[in-house]
Amino acid sequence: MAPKPLDVLQESLQKRVLVEMKGGRSFRGVLQSFDQHLNLVLASAEEVVDGTATPQGGLTLLRGDSIIYISP
Amino acid sequence: MAPKPLDVLQESLQKRVLVEMKGGRSFRGVLQSFDQHLNLVLASAEEVVDGTATPQGGLTLLRGDSIIYISP
Amino acid sequence: MAPKPLDVLQESLQKRVLVEMKGGRSFRGVLQSFDQHLNLVLASAEEVVDGTATPQGGLTLLRGDSIIYISP
Amino acid sequence: MAPKPLDVLQESLQKRVLVEMKGGRSFRGVLQSFDQHLNLVLASAEEVVDGTATPQGGLTLLRGDSIIYISP
């Protein structure tokens, strides 16, 4: 049986990911944590708007139901 | 195993956070309380609109499903 | 352990609150009742539109999933 | 302990209520029935659009998740 999507996400822990969200926002950061709702915590996160990255201090918690996709 | 996002949020209790919400609102305040739906209570909250902060007296309860992200 | 958001709301019972809702509506009134969905009942409620308050007779039940935030 | 919102709604049974719905519709009618999703049945309902009331024959079932608020 194939691994489930959240098992795959497990392998991205401590790695940089790009998260595209509803409403046109996207974030880059190091994946610290996630749960079954796809709530995520990113470290060293930057919000990316029109190609410009704005650093967010500390940890950022993204609510899962606003997420469209997560990629490395 | 990595800590879950809500465990991470636990560490922000009694600290100032920024909460970005759907519809373009954002709030700053001291995180007093949260639950598994990401309902939050902020103390000394300010609503931030276009860079201008409006203080809200007392405690403000933000409904979780309107939240996009929470950061320090 | 910190009190949960709904425990905090419990302390607003019989007090005046401001409720901001999706779609630009807001209400002021005395919180009579709430449940775990954040359905609320306000007494002596007024709907506030562009700074003008319109009184609603009797009790008003607000559906929780249209609520953005509740503040004193 | 305060009564829950649906207990309060119980007291509006057989009384005239105003129901404001998402998308700008509102209805007036006699509350016949409701359930925990806030699905409602109104008798002698009128749809109110821009102050003009259009009678609906018989009973009208309103789906709860389109409801914003219910008032007397």
Next chain:
Amino acid sequence: MAPKPLDVLQESLQKRVLVEMKGGRSFRGVLQSFDQHLNLVLASAEEVVDGTATPQGGLTLLRGDSIIYISP
């Protein structure tokens, strides 16, 4: 105790109903079937757009979460 909304709907089985849906669509037809999500099956359904009725052959299944109200 008052009958629940779905008990009321039970009495509309085999009768003509009007169903108003999100996004401006409405349907008329004979109610054949419904479930607790308010999924409906109409026979001899017509889609009504701006007062013009377009017949749909056979049975039409309407998804409950797109429904705003059902009336006779």
Next chain:
Amino acid sequence: MAPKPLDVLQESLQKRVLVEMKGGRSFRGVLQSFDQHLNLVLASAEEVVDGTATPQGGLTLLRGDSIIYISP
């Protein structure tokens, strides 16, 4: 007792159906499979946009919560 909507859908298996979806898309195809969320699989599906049908090769899985109605 009347058959439930999904029992009615059962009778459309292996028959051509029209599926109208949120956002203005519609699909025609042979119903191969469905579940309780109204996720559907169509064979020989065509996407219909403004009266023009574009064939999709193989099987197409439509997510239930984007569906407005299904008709023959």
Next chain:
Amino acid sequence: MAPKPLDVLQESLQKRVLVEMKGGRSFRGVLQSFDQHLNLVLASAEEVVDGTATPQGGLTLLRGDSIIYISP
């Protein structure tokens, strides 16, 4: 009894699929994994915008509730 939609999706594992998402995005890639929410993982994914494909490195996790349809 007919196979369920997710059983059908099982047969697309390790094959190229097209995924159309809410908000006008679409992705092509090799289906690596899915769960009951239709969360998907694609390998060698490309985002397709107005006919132009942009490769995404590594694996891409698409959140199920943003998906409209999946086809081969």
